[in-house]
Amino acid sequence: MAPYVTEFDLYEPEHVDGKDAVKQKVAVIGSGSWGTALARIAALNAAEKKGFHPEVRMWVREREIPGKGLLTELINNTHQNSRYLPDVSLPHNLRAVPELADVVKDATLIVLVVPHQFLTPVLETLSKPGVLAPNARAISAIKGVEVAGDQIYTYPSIIEKRLGIPCSALGGANIALEVAHSEFCETTIGVPSPEDAALWHAVFDAPAFRVHPIEDVAGVSLSGALKNVVAMAAGFVDGMGLGGNTKAAILRIGLLEMASFTKEFFPESSSLTFSHHSAGVADLITTSFGGRNRKCAEAFVKTGKSFTQLEHELLNGQKLQGVATAEEVFHFLEARGRLQDFPLFDKVYRISFEDMDPKCLFENL
């Protein structure tokens, strides 16, 4: 388990039997803030780099915007996704497309960045014969994890299995709007092979968006899920009015728990992903100081309202990622009889769902 050390910028298109170079074609499935921000970078790179088809397609669920026409037309005419990425100009070679099959037609590089509850129908369409190009590869920027009894699955593994194509993972300290404003940041991609590392690096790397490819697909994916559980603990600390020492201690303990969870249940992963990479420590810091999991967890302590209530009031009923992951991880660890070695994950669940006093967060850590 090590970072790839290939010269990724040297990615050059393959020549097949003396014919024209095979052009890579990028498709982005998802058009929320993060999907649009990633599509923007991919389109900027595709327009400039040799070996890429210049058009990047982005899947947008079609709907009528009152007085303004169809959403895809609006995005394609204004070159803005004003709901999810206000005041950000999108490159003209980024094209919003309403039909999923059209988005991925001839695409070789598929970026999956839908909320996890929409993944199943997306995979159903993509797995139909003839929809995907035979040489397609995927990358998942989906946060979360799937648990069934005592089994746990990352999204890249689910995608890989369902579509029969290699799937990488992308994660890091990446608040979408800051990325779209080209503020300096880093991201980590976990990729199964050096060839895929070179390809995905070429798709996303930019002067203000530094892409570091590593081998650990499971670690990058798990970190994106588990950090939200730790961010909830950070929110509880804020809600109790405790200071920087306590929050830093919770982050440190949480990061170690994230790493040992991943190491235990995905033994091929690397603890360096958590301690050294943007998908680990940096993403955890950003999420625990700025994200909405932290914010809702703070409100949970301060108001005494349940998460169901808070999700209703603050998120239009949308399920908070950290709450969902805390629940899944708790039930998985319970099914495995392994709760005792993950006291922080255990407590976040019990505080959220079993009326445990938030002050108990620090016991047995």
Added chain:
Amino acid sequence: MAPYVTEFDLYEPEHVDGKDAVKQKVAVIGSGSWGTALARIAALNAAEKKGFHPEVRMWVREREIPGKGLLTELINNTHQNSRYLPDVSLPHNLRAVPELADVVKDATLIVLVVPHQFLTPVLETLSKPGVLAPNARAISAIKGVEVAGDQIYTYPSIIEKRLGIPCSALGGANIALEVAHSEFCETTIGVPSPEDAALWHAVFDAPAFRVHPIEDVAGVSLSGALKNVVAMAAGFVDGMGLGGNTKAAILRIGLLEMASFTKEFFPESSSLTFSHHSAGVADLITTSFGGRNRKCAEAFVKTGKSFTQLEHELLNGQKLQGVATAEEVFHFLEARGRLQDFPLFDKVYRISFEDMDPKCLFENL
């Protein structure tokens, strides 16, 4: 290089030749916020634990407080150090003492927590014959590092050499006032032997102040110095109005630079100290979000004033730790011809002293 796994709470006094147990006696040299907070914990533990002399002495530079008498008497009568730790009750067995030789008389455990510029005269007094007990041990909570040309020294190594006694290091995410208010936090002690680990753990460990002893004395000491340089970079990011992604990226890169600096010049140290322990990642987080190095660095970018001006205006002319360390580390790396592998440390110096544009912080990282 590993954490000690002894049962530290089992520390019991040594019995010598059937005589009474040798009682450990704690002396704290320094009475600023951090010195007083550490003295408070040590006194609470000494009062309760077997094997400790109940009185803990703390060195206070004597002076007359207008209308209130001598400072030591004021502290000993009110059981408060109202200038440095307002509204915190100090245990009655903690005694402020004006003469250094009296503070350390018969003391076996010496806590050094003076600003580094005061260390030389302190060591001069302590090294006089008969001042220190022959079986004394020391621990340094002093932040900073000493550079002379192409040589670099940690404070524990200076203390050890000058006094001829073993010296440990203490560091972590420990804002003094939060520690004094018993908010949950952790600290790391780097100790040269399991015996010293057990002793210092017994002195400081408390339910809300979790002490983790590890072997890496140099790493704990260096981290306390170098984190302030990274916190200045974090302050520059804040001053430029950049967001959480950028700050997290700078912290991540800074943490790796701290670890590789220490590994290169103190090869006996461990990179785990930085990635896994409170003295590393947790202290860096707390300092980069809350500390005064961050704050002054933000003001530096926003106001365009020099650090000398800012130190004059905001710190009564006191030298900012991060600025001093950035300067020392830069000159050391320059003398060694090793600047190119520490671009963040290099840039913090050049932005601070050579009019480099803060926007250049991200180049070559």
